[in-house]
Amino acid sequence: MKFTNNQVDPKRRAALKVLGLGAAVGAGSLAASASPIPDVKTGDITLEDAWGEFFQQQYQKMSPTEIEDVLERLERTYEAKYDTKVQVGNAPPLEDVVFGYALNISKCQGYRECVKGCTEENNQSKDPDLEYIRVLELEKGTMNLETADPYYSNDEPVPKPGKFYLPVQCHHCENPPCVKACPVKATWKEPDGIVVVDYNWCIGCRMCANACPYWARKFNWSEPKLPVDRINPDTHYLGNRPRYKGVMEKCTFCIQRTRQGLMPACQEACPTGARVFGNLLDPKSEIRYVLENKNVFRLKEELNTNPKFWYYSD
Amino acid sequence: MDIIRFIIDCGKTVVNGSRAYWIWIGTLFFFISMGVFTYANQWRQGLAVTGMSDQVSWGFYVSNFTFLVGVAAAAVMLVIPAYIFRNEDAKRVVLLGEGLAVSASLMCMLFVAVDLGRPDRIWHLSPYPGLFNWPASLLTWDVIVLNGYLALNVLIPSYILYHQYQDKPYNKKLVFSGAVLSMFWAISIHTVTAFLFASNSARPFWASALVAPRFLATAFCAGPSFIIITFLIMNKIRAYKIGHKVIDMLAVIASISMQINLVMLGAELFVEFYAEGQHSASARYLFLGLGGKSGLVPWIWTAQALNITAALLLMIEKTRKNYRILFFACTMAVVGIWIEKGMGFVVPGFIPTPLGEVYEYLPTLMEVKVSLGVVAIGAFVFTMMMKPMREIQVGVLRNPKIARAAEKEKAAKHLEEEQKQVLDRIQQP
Numbered sequence: 001m002k003f004t005n006n007q008v009d010p011k012r013r014a015a016l017k018v019l020g021l022g023a024a025v026g027a028g029s030l031a032a033s034a035s036p037i038p039d040v041k042t043g044d045i046t047l048e049d050a051w052g053e054f055f056q057q058q059y060q061k062m063s064p065t066e067i068e069d070v071l072e073r074l075e076r077t078y079e080a081k082y083d084t085k086v087q088v089g090n091a092p093p094l095e096d097v098v099f100g101y102a103l104n105i106s107k108c109q110g111y112r113e114c115v116k117g118c119t120e121e122n123n124q125s126k127d128p129d130l131e132y133i134r135v136l137e138l139e140k141g142t143m144n145l146e147t148a149d150p151y152y153s154n155d156e157p158v159p160k161p162g163k164f165y166l167p168v169q170c171h172h173c174e175n176p177p178c179v180k181a182c183p184v185k186a187t188w189k190e191p192d193g194i195v196v197v198d199y200n201w202c203i204g205c206r207m208c209a210n211a212c213p214y215w216a217r218k219f220n221w222s223e224p225k226l227p228v229d230r231i232n233p234d235t236h237y238l239g240n241r242p243r244y245k246g247v248m249e250k251c252t253f254c255i256q257r258t259r260q261g262l263m264p265a266c267q268e269a270c271p272t273g274a275r276v277f278g279n280l281l282d283p284k285s286e287i288r289y290v291l292e293n294k295n296v297f298r299l300k301e302e303l304n305t306n307p308k309f310w311y312y313s314d
Numbered sequence: 315m316d317i318i319r320f321i322i323d324c325g326k327t328v329v330n331g332s333r334a335y336w337i338w339i340g341t342l343f344f345f346i347s348m349g350v351f352t353y354a355n356q357w358r359q360g361l362a363v364t365g366m367s368d369q370v371s372w373g374f375y376v377s378n379f380t381f382l383v384g385v386a387a388a389a390v391m392l393v394i395p396a397y398i399f400r401n402e403d404a405k406r407v408v409l410l411g412e413g414l415a416v417s418a419s420l421m422c423m424l425f426v427a428v429d430l431g432r433p434d435r436i437w438h439l440s441p442y443p444g445l446f447n448w449p450a451s452l453l454t455w456d457v458i459v460l461n462g463y464l465a466l467n468v469l470i471p472s473y474i475l476y477h478q479y480q481d482k483p484y485n486k487k488l489v490f491s492g493a494v495l496s497m498f499w500a501i502s503i504h505t506v507t508a509f510l511f512a513s514n515s516a517r518p519f520w521a522s523a524l525v526a527p528r529f530l531a532t533a534f535c536a537g538p539s540f541i542i543i544t545f546l547i548m549n550k551i552r553a554y555k556i557g558h559k560v561i562d563m564l565a566v567i568a569s570i571s572m573q574i575n576l577v578m579l580g581a582e583l584f585v586e587f588y589a590e591g592q593h594s595a596s597a598r599y600l601f602l603g604l605g606g607k608s609g610l611v612p613w614i615w616t617a618q619a620l621n622i623t624a625a626l627l628l629m630i631e632k633t634r635k636n637y638r639i640l641f642f643a644c645t646m647a648v649v650g651i652w653i654e655k656g657m658g659f660v661v662p663g664f665i666p667t668p669l670g671e672v673y674e675y676l677p678t679l680m681e682v683k684v685s686l687g688v689v690a691i692g693a694f695v696f697t698m699m700m701k702p703m704r705e706i707q708v709g710v711l712r713n714p715k716i717a718r719a720a721e722k723e724k725a726a727k728h729l730e731e732e733q734k735q736v737l738d739r740i741q742q743p
Contacts, residue, residue, distance in 0.1 A: 054434070058438075058445050061445065134669060136669065136670075144592065144670070145668075145669050145670030146592065146595060146605075146666055146670035146672075147670070148669065148670050148671075150669065150671060168669060177514070177515070177516065179450075180447075180450045180451065181450075181451055181452070181453075181513070181514075182447055182451055183439055183446070183447050183451040183453035183454045183457070184438040184439055184444060184445050184446070184447060185445045185446075185447045186438070201435070201438060201445070202431075202432065202435075203430050203431070203432045203435045203436060203438050203439060204361070204430050204431020204432040204435075205426075205429070205430055205431070205453060206371040206372065206431070207451065207452075207453050209368070209371045210371060210372065210514050210516070210517065210663075210664075211513075211514050211516055212516055212668065213515070213516035213668050214668060214669070215368075215667050215668045215669045217368075218368055219361075219368055219371060219431065220360070220431070221360055221361050221362040221366070221367070221368075221431075222359060222360040222361075222362035223359075223360060244432075245360045245431070246360055246361065246430070246431025246432040247431060247432060248431075300516075300668075303515050303516065
């Protein structure tokens, strides 16, 4: 499996170790000096791009032209890193749309196809595996999450007798505690209700992860490894563009798809039709039908975070 | 000009020292460089080198930060008697306490910094040029109060020392108002740190109104205990002479605070275990183990044994006034509280996760090494402050201009005397 192509070959790494840190910088510039000076590279990024990345402002603070520059730079650096053309879009929220999700737990069979669909779409690290959706296997008759098993085996056929399945992902709260907790405004709620992260502004303090009642936020503890042949090249700045070491990420309701009128990947991947996604402001939408006609409930509603993710059963 | 001379003279004191002093500095440098190299490794590889995970996303670093905020806040227990009540014994050592507060707050900041996933973006955590989510985010509050506290504890002693150096009386009203400010500030740094945890309604173990008062109680026990230990050591190695009255006063404060802490612990245990709900799962994990996992159980009981023994030794006057026993009692209190409100408070908040998973945490060797480096930096800064402070306070270090002026005055007086004698003889009949 080919991972990112920016890995230093072992011989060079050994040499760098011997030379030590100060000398490593020298060795790097020596290696780079084979080409003319303006092309000095730090890893795969030009010095100018590294400069631009370091001083980049928070997404909401940038002007449209600045964002244009950033998107171009990101496409450049991703191409250098992954040897693939990656499109980075920034489609704005649709007018009069607030997204909501409902999940039918009597239909969910615990196949975890949603998890697969999500990781194929969203360019998460594949080593270690980073997943936005956690499917909990629970004993029928209880909702005590402490008795849940998220690690039930894929080898045994599901659904297992006497069990039911509860997939959990970001609930995109209307009153998100994670947004409140972030010290640098690197995460916020978009007008269409999606809670997003600016991966270039996050400082990696993990305040948001501590605040989340749904354990929806996942951190890049090391450099995310994304095999080149598994990259999804259609990305969004606030969504599935490849991430960095030391930043937080989470489910974005597949912002790159849903803002173009498509369904989220997990909804499409679900073979049982347990997932209903749509516009909460549209009275004719399926999600509105579910909310108005089914017995829905929300997880940990007592915390008043007002999630836009409901569960229901037939 | 005088200020530059002051800084240079203070700098001179730290490069002069005995053999033991240089051995101490050398040891600190060993630990600092070990910490720096380990941290460089962490910077390259990411926080994966620590034992932290999505399940337990804060660990040893934040635990030490939490504990040290308490030590920093405790300086106020010397500031209040010294500047507000004008207690002479406290006045003599208050600068030591403030020095300790400076190095403790510095260590706090470093512990937060080494815990960041993107330390290169730490500048985002400022009102300018970064973006400050104030007042919503409690971490921004912590940045403000810690920096403010650090500044106060640097400015007040420097102001006093500079005036002593110049042999001039300082403005008592100014220092008094500074002291009042730092009194409230000390309470605020610890309350804010408690709220950093208690604000998470997703984590029932932390989301308790008792967290802030308990933090204050443990701070005013561990802090004075830590100061007593430092004083006794400095007395022993003759680095500084400290009167017994101050030590006795601090011991009483530590004693009372520890008793209050134990009362609150009892109240917490009652609420957690009498009608044990799902929200008590973290307390169960901490004290008894949960789902077959019990990594913190021996630690927390060790901590409670240490705390109770320390409380007894500090309570009985005979043992409290025996400084050998007091030293051990204070060590016990410091270690006990370090466990209890460090790892014993931060880690169980994450176990079980909001989705009910019990996943344990153990710090890695790299985390311990980086932490030792941070502590060594703190000790180094403390030493660098103590040296000139001591020489100014005992009167060895003064502005040389003042000495020269005094000499001139003396010479002038001498001359006058001579002249007078001559005149006297002329006038003799």
